[in-house]
Amino acid sequence: MKREEFEMAKPVIGFIGVGLMGHGMAKNIVEKGYPLVIMGHRNREPVEDLLKRGATEVKTPREMAEQCDIIHLCVSASPQVEEVIRGESGILSSGKKGLTVIDCSTSDPVSTLQIAADLKAAGMDFADAPLSRTPKEAEAGTLDTMVGAAPETFERIKPVLECWAKVIVHLGEVGLGHKMKLVNNFISMGYAVLYSEALAIARRSGLTVEQVHSVVGQGRMANGFYETFMKYAVERDENAHKFTITNAHKDMRYLANMANSAGAVNAIQSVVKNAFAAMEASGQGERHVPMLSDFIAEMNGLPGDWR
Numbered sequence: 001m002k003r004e005e006f007e008m009a010k011p012v013i014g015f016i017g018v019g020l021m022g023h024g025m026a027k028n029i030v031e032k033g034y035p036l037v038i039m040g041h042r043n044r045e046p047v048e049d050l051l052k053r054g055a056t057e058v059k060t061p062r063e064m065a066e067q068c069d070i071i072h073l074c075v076s077a078s079p080q081v082e083e084v085i086r087g088e089s090g091i092l093s094s095g096k097k098g099l100t101v102i103d104c105s106t107s108d109p110v111s112t113l114q115i116a117a118d119l120k121a122a123g124m125d126f127a128d129a130p131l132s133r134t135p136k137e138a139e140a141g142t143l144d145t146m147v148g149a150a151p152e153t154f155e156r157i158k159p160v161l162e163c164w165a166k167v168i169v170h171l172g173e174v175g176l177g178h179k180m181k182l183v184n185n186f187i188s189m190g191y192a193v194l195y196s197e198a199l200a201i202a203r204r205s206g207l208t209v210e211q212v213h214s215v216v217g218q219g220r221m222a223n224g225f226y227e228t229f230m231k232y233a234v235e236r237d238e239n240a241h242k243f244t245i246t247n248a249h250k251d252m253r254y255l256a257n258m259a260n261s262a263g264a265v266n267a268i269q270s271v272v273k274n275a276f277a278a279m280e281a282s283g284q285g286e287r288h289v290p291m292l293s294d295f296i297a298e299m300n301g302l303p304g305d306w307r
Contacts, residue, residue: 010034013160014064015055016084017074017105018046020242021131024138025074025104025164030054032163037067061087065094070160074104074131077250078111085115097123102157104145106130106185106247108254109178110261112148116174125153126174129161130181134228135242142166146184148177182255186269188225189248192289193275195229196296203302209233232290236305245292246285249276 012035015026023046030036036055040047051057058064061084064071071091073081081103085091091101101119103112107128116126127149137143144167147154154170161168171180202212213234216222231240252273259266279285279295294304 011069011160012037012067014038014058014068014071015074016061016064016071017076018050019043019074020135021104021138021143022046022072022074023050024135024141025072025143026050026055027053027139028141028164029160034160034163037064039064060089061085061091062089062094065091065096065099068099070100070102070157072102072104076247077105078108078254081105081107081115082111085118091124092118092122095122098125100125100127100153100157102127102129102161103178104129104131106181106251106254107178109175109182109258112178113175125150125156127153127157128174128177129157130177131165132181132184137166138164145169146171146177146180148172148174148179150174179258182251182258185248185251186255186272189252189276189289190268190272191223191225192229192248192292193272193296195226195233196275196293199233199293200296200300200302203297204300229290229293232288233293238288238291241288241290243289244285245276245279245287245289248289249273249280249285252276 010033013029014037015022016039018026018038026036026038027050030050030053038047038050038055038057039061040057040059047057058067073084075081075084083090101124112128119126127147129145129147132144141164143165145161145165147168147170149170158168171177199209199212213230217230228241231237252269255269256266256273259269275292279292284295298304
């Protein structure tokens, strides 16, 4: 097959949500030679960059669906996913049989399963492929993803996932990806609350943040999340982990809903959720997760910005 014929054989990929994570993912898709269609974003900078790289732009999800074979969604939460799918000019309104939708957002699994059923009834396929790691890995094309999809759907979309993910785990049926993502985020956000409280106790007891880090950072308790969290706590790097308190709280609400649906006891998760709820309620929802350490410090009568 000639290269021109090979390029023509590639499916057309759509991408809605070219923000912090989505821009890097979309960039890697178009750079791997896939035709790429994007939808306008409130921040025009990533849109214009992708257009320069060869992407084309549409104004509605319906218009995108009419042009594409596979559409990625990388938006903030389930209400936004539902609007893109079910809205007046949404994907379902296109009637595009054979279309595959990949939701890379961190969504509520209850909503995910309902959306998947709606798409199936319209002759479309669905996969949930939420993300792990940071915008840095998105730009590098080395994200992790956990996928819920029928086996035939997974095999069809896997070459596209490989454009932006280094670790791809197919967990099984639709919904398992979003469920696993919430469990994963519970662990990471639990670390954030634990580290924040530990640092506050240490400081109240006469230890410094640097002293804590000099021991924990070189021991068995260190991990990737610890490193980015402490890059803010020690170095005050506000861009160490670009994940907002509002998003963390949203994810913990979704996990609480999932636990309730499963009849699971979630005493510790409730404490974790409430830590983020308190910080968001204080008007600090747009701050990043490692900054929870400042909030917990202030609750303990300590200056948040300890420097």
